[in-house]
Amino acid sequence: METFFQYKAMWAELEPSDVIDEVSVRLGAEMVKPGDRISRIGKKKRSLFEMKEGHYLRYVGRIGRTLLFKTPELDPTNLYYAFEYVTSDTLLVGGAQGCMDIRVDELVRA
Known part of the structure; x- marks a missing residue:
């Protein structure tokens, strides 16, 4: 996985x-649980992840500490939305430019 x-957004490309x-x-x-649909993680603008209106992330599972999500558009590919699991209240997304924390103080299901 890379x-x-x-x-x-942070992405994972699976081998x-x-x-x-x-x-x-x-x-x-x-x-x-796998299959659950989420439209927003967090509530404060600085530390949330939100999908556009009418879109959602579908939780698939994890590889190590990386949580993996799909959208209908990504289903036929080996690409996933990815979030690094720190604690049940904190996720990270990032890359070479740096990281951003996502505070899981609210979870909105689709």
């Missing part, structure tokens, strides 16, 4: 040998 930062662990994860006060 991760990179582009278009204000055929990568195996996704399809497990539930605690985000904030909630458990998220």
Whole structure:
């Protein structure tokens, strides 16, 4: 798996040998299981991740500490939205230009 930062999001490109662990994860006060749809993580503008109106992320699972999500547009590809899991209340996205923390103080399901 290789991760990179582009278009204000962190991405993971999986290799055929990568195996996704399809497990539930605690985000904030909630458990998220594979297949759950999320439209926003966090509530403060500086530290949230939000999809455009009508779009969502579908939780797929994790590889190590990297949480992986798909959208309908990404389904046929080996690309995933990626978030580095620090704690149930903190995720990181980033790349060579630096990182941004996402505070999981609110989770909005689609």
